[in-house]
Amino acid sequence: MLAYQEKPVKIIVPIKQVPETGNVKMDPQTGTMIRSGAAAVVNPLDLYAIEAALRLRERHGGSVTVVSMGPPAAIKAIREAIAMGCDGGVLVSDRKFAGSDTWATSYTLAAAIRWMGGSDLIVAGERATDGDTAQVGPGLAAWLDVPLATYVAHITHASEAGISVERLTEEGYQQVELALPALLTVVKEIATVRLPTLRGKKRARQTEVPLLTAADLDLDGARLGLKGSPTKVVKIARPKVARGGERVAVNGDPAAAVDALIAFLEQRQLVTGGRQ
Amino acid sequence: MKSHTQATVYNAVTPAVIEELIGLLGASNVLLEHERIEAYAHDETSAEEYGHMPEVVVTPVDANQVAAVVKLANRTGIPITPRGAGSGLSGGAVPVFGGILLSVEKMNRVIEIDYDNMVVVAESGIVTNEINALVAEKGLFYAGYPMSLETCFLGGNIAENAGGGKAIKYGVTGRYIQGLELVTPTGEIVWLGGKLAKDVSGYDLKQLVIGSEGTLGIVTKAIVRLIGLPTARADLLVLFEGPKEAIDMVPVIMAHGIVPTSIEFMDQLSVQTSCRYLNESLAYQDAGAMLLIEVDGTSAEQVEADLIAVGDLCEEHGAIEVYVAEDHNTMERVWSVRRNIAEAFKVYSPVQSLEDIVVPIAAIPDVIPELQRISTAYGMQIPCYGHAGDGNLHATLVKDPQMSMDSWRENQDKALRDLYAVTRRLGGKISGEHGIGIKRKAYLGELIDPVELGLMRAIKRAWDPANIMNPGKIFDLA
Numbered sequence: 001m002l003a004y005q006e007k008p009v010k011i012i013v014p015i016k017q018v019p020e021t022g023n024v025k026m027d028p029q030t031g032t033m034i035r036s037g038a039a040a041v042v043n044p045l046d047l048y049a050i051e052a053a054l055r056l057r058e059r060h061g062g063s064v065t066v067v068s069m070g071p072p073a074a075i076k077a078i079r080e081a082i083a084m085g086c087d088g089g090v091l092v093s094d095r096k097f098a099g100s101d102t103w104a105t106s107y108t109l110a111a112a113i114r115w116m117g118g119s120d121l122i123v124a125g126e127r128a129t130d131g132d133t134a135q136v137g138p139g140l141a142a143w144l145d146v147p148l149a150t151y152v153a154h155i156t157h158a159s160e161a162g163i164s165v166e167r168l169t170e171e172g173y174q175q176v177e178l179a180l181p182a183l184l185t186v187v188k189e190i191a192t193v194r195l196p197t198l199r200g201k202k203r204a205r206q207t208e209v210p211l212l213t214a215a216d217l218d219l220d221g222a223r224l225g226l227k228g229s230p231t232k233v234v235k236i237a238r239p240k241v242a243r244g245g246e247r248v249a250v251n252g253d254p255a256a257a258v259d260a261l262i263a264f265l266e267q268r269q270l271v272t273g274g275r276q
Numbered sequence: 277m278k279s280h281t282q283a284t285v286y287n288a289v290t291p292a293v294i295e296e297l298i299g300l301l302g303a304s305n306v307l308l309e310h311e312r313i314e315a316y317a318h319d320e321t322s323a324e325e326y327g328h329m330p331e332v333v334v335t336p337v338d339a340n341q342v343a344a345v346v347k348l349a350n351r352t353g354i355p356i357t358p359r360g361a362g363s364g365l366s367g368g369a370v371p372v373f374g375g376i377l378l379s380v381e382k383m384n385r386v387i388e389i390d391y392d393n394m395v396v397v398a399e400s401g402i403v404t405n406e407i408n409a410l411v412a413e414k415g416l417f418y419a420g421y422p423m424s425l426e427t428c429f430l431g432g433n434i435a436e437n438a439g440g441g442k443a444i445k446y447g448v449t450g451r452y453i454q455g456l457e458l459v460t461p462t463g464e465i466v467w468l469g470g471k472l473a474k475d476v477s478g479y480d481l482k483q484l485v486i487g488s489e490g491t492l493g494i495v496t497k498a499i500v501r502l503i504g505l506p507t508a509r510a511d512l513l514v515l516f517e518g519p520k521e522a523i524d525m526v527p528v529i530m531a532h533g534i535v536p537t538s539i540e541f542m543d544q545l546s547v548q549t550s551c552r553y554l555n556e557s558l559a560y561q562d563a564g565a566m567l568l569i570e571v572d573g574t575s576a577e578q579v580e581a582d583l584i585a586v587g588d589l590c591e592e593h594g595a596i597e598v599y600v601a602e603d604h605n606t607m608e609r610v611w612s613v614r615r616n617i618a619e620a621f622k623v624y625s626p627v628q629s630l631e632d633i634v635v636p637i638a639a640i641p642d643v644i645p646e647l648q649r650i651s652t653a654y655g656m657q658i659p660c661y662g663h664a665g666d667g668n669l670h671a672t673l674v675k676d677p678q679m680s681m682d683s684w685r686e687n688q689d690k691a692l693r694d695l696y697a698v699t700r701r702l703g704g705k706i707s708g709e710h711g712i713g714i715k716r717k718a719y720l721g722e723l724i725d726p727v728e729l730g731l732m733r734a735i736k737r738a739w740d741p742a743n744i745m746n747p748g749k750i751f752d753l754a
Contacts, residue, residue, distance in 0.1 A: 020604050041603040083600065192557040195513065195606060198587040198598035 009062025011053045012119040013086070014109055014140065015046040017070050017077035018130040042077045046125035047084075047193040052186050053123045054085050054194070056158060062120070063087040067112050069097055069105060075209055082204035083196035090116060094213040099226025102131070106139025108224065111217040113144060121163065122183040126151065137185040147178040153189040286373050286744075287353040289331035297334055297376075300344045305382070307333040316377045319364040321715055322627070326367040330357065330377035337382045339457055339465050339496040346494070347463035349376055349744045357746050358490040360401070360432025365630060366713025368436060368489045372748040380431045383496060386410065393471045394502045395454060400431025400495045407500060416502040419446035420453075431495050437487030439709035441614075444530075444665035445537045445572075446503075448709065450486040457497035458485055461740035471499055484735070489711050490746040492739050508579040509537065509572035511601040513610045514590045518564035519543050519644040519660070525567060525593055526664045527638050532589055534582045539665030540568040543644075546617045546659040553620030556613060562596055567664065568614050617661050618672070625657075627675035629688055629715075633699045634668040634708030646698045647671050654691040655679065668708035671695065696723055712750045720751060 020039040053064040066081040066089040078089035127134035141148035157164040166173040265271045318327035349356040355375035380401035387397040439448035455469030468482035516522035571582040587598045601607045651658040662670035
């Protein structure tokens with residue numbers, strides 16, 4: 001087993017390397033992403049988790065460590081996180097993990113976090129921009145048996161005993177208090193993400209990133225990778241966008257056009273009492 | 277809208293002329309309705325200040341039709357104004373004497389992609405950026421693009437010899453135009469240059485046309501040189517205490533041996549206004565100025581090494597912070613601050629004068645205190661940003677929303693004369709990439725050597741004896 005150094009207050013941020021979505025192309029035949037040529041980056045939504053963790057560290061001290069499961073090239077994502085200011089990172093990489101669904105991924109990551117000696121707080125992104133499931137964060141909380149708050153928009157208070165957060169819900173915000181250790185998944189509203197610095201980048205290049213394989217972790221071999229994944233992808237299809245809509249020709253008077261639009265919206269109960 | 281007096285008197289577009297134009301081009305290529313031709317009355321400069329309605333807009337589909345219209349204009353004494361996408365910044369495409377506005381918008385075909393000679397031959401109405409989309413898969417690109425690349429046309433870029441954010445490494449439009457088809461001001465069609473790397477067979481008329489702002493003819497086709505597409509790029513956003521520290525850095529970087537693709541300068545006012553507009557909370561509060569530096573290349577390792585070398589250099593010279601942007605999202609984030617400066621100031625005050633001065637690189641530090649002095653003296657904000665790597669600064673005079681329009685006009689004129697005098701004293705010129713057009717015409721005469729101006733007028737008279745080709749631009753003949 002590799003040695004891992006501990007610091008007193010520990011925050012762990014699980015991150016994922018994803019294809020850069022700025023200019024991703026889809027194969028219209030198979031409905032899958034054309035990965036050749038697409039650069040890989042830290043899942044953009046994980047950056048908010050890193051930012052939230054760094055801000056907690058700035059206020060309360062301690063350390064922020066990232067952990068990622070992926071191919072050896074995913075070490076780049078860990079170095080990017082260190083360049084932003086994280087103290088270190090751990091890469092979990094083994095062919096045996098290939099094809100893991102969210103269940104197998106969270107199972108493996110939970111073992112890695114135990115290997116790291118556990119943590120006081122885990123901060124995860126809302127979801128990854130490629131798989132879009134938002135399941136690995138909650139899955140981790142279940143495997144580690146720690147309380148979970150998803151869609152966290154604000155951290156209002158944090159102490160050794162617990163953490164108070166506001167969750168973003170469809171109606172507004174829900175205030176939740178959690179005992180530590182706990183796991184949060186955060187939304188964009190939590191903070192504006194900082195840029196990596198040159199100093200951080202140079203430090204990241206020199207930081208040793210432990211590489212964990214299946215042999216390093218306490219794992220049940222039957223629960224790993226594609227074999228251990230209960231999710232089976234049957235078919236990937238591109239949804240057809242069928243925007244019906246109706247075109248209403250409005251001639252001449254702008255006031256009449258506005259009236260027509262309001263009538264249209266009122267008829268569908270999309271606006272009420274708008275007219276004075 | 278202003279009137280533009282000139283000794284030449286032009287004839288109006290009569291119903292008979294319209295009839296003839298329809299005969300030459302077909303009715304669908306001759307626009308007369310006010311609502312339709314209104315959009316052709318201005319470019320990106322203020323419509324109120326510089327705009328002027330054309331009498332008729334024509335959209336010919338090939339060089340023969342263009343030539344026929346030009347011959348008609350010569351015969352009838354009607355001025356003709358060529359126009360690309362209308363994204364110009366000096367009023368070059370504004371039909372200041374009315375007459376015929378000739379838009380190349382329907383000449384937008386790619387004639388040939390010649391990979392053996394590494395060129396694309398295209399018509400002048402093609403959107404410049406489309407060229408890159410066509411050749412990217414072959415690992416090639418056209419490097420002479422300006423900032424408005426999503427909209428501007430190749431023909432307009434050639435007319436203005438447009439530059440842009442990557443000029444320090446890649447140069448401007450003229451470097452990549454190997455040949456062009458021109459309809460002369462007398463209506464002849466001629467090819468200048470060719471698919472040639474070298475050509476000294478007589479005067480370089482092709483380069484004379486490039487940047488002539490449509491006064492020496494209408495470009496209908498061009499041979500565009502392609503180069504290898506860089507496969508890796510990365511940015512540094514560097515914060516400095518003040519503009520002097522930032523600007524002093526530019527010659528240091530240039531002398532170091534790595535040629536960045538861009539060194540963009542942004543002063544505090546520019547950064548803060550743009551960040552507020554974008555709701556961007558970069559740690560700009562402590563910074564008096566920023567540089568946005570881009571390096572590119574064909575290997576990620578080399579780009580990273582260059583990035584670190586330039587970054588180290590900035591840190592050695594007192595940078596407060598050096599941020600790195602190496603992925604698409606982060607690079608877009610830092611560039612959007614630079615790209616949105618002009619837009620952000622329009623929210624504060626839509627009345628402004630976007631300037632385009634260019635000075636020797638070593639003189640850039642001397643410009644900044646002068647801008648501050650001028651800003652105070654004439655009661656206006658002058659955010660300063662631009663292509664610091666090539667000495668081309670877009671200092672922008674922004675009207676205080678409280679100031680009356682009359683005071684603004686008076687102060688703007690004084691401030692511009694002051695700014696241009698400073699520019700000349702530093703060995704600079706009043707336009708680096710936007711052109712003179714009508715916006716700077718009144719100032720050029722005082723700043724240019726009379727011998728040089730005389731030569732330019734002689735060329736114009738020789739090429740365009742009837743003075744019908746984009747008259748009223750750059751200089752008056754009288």
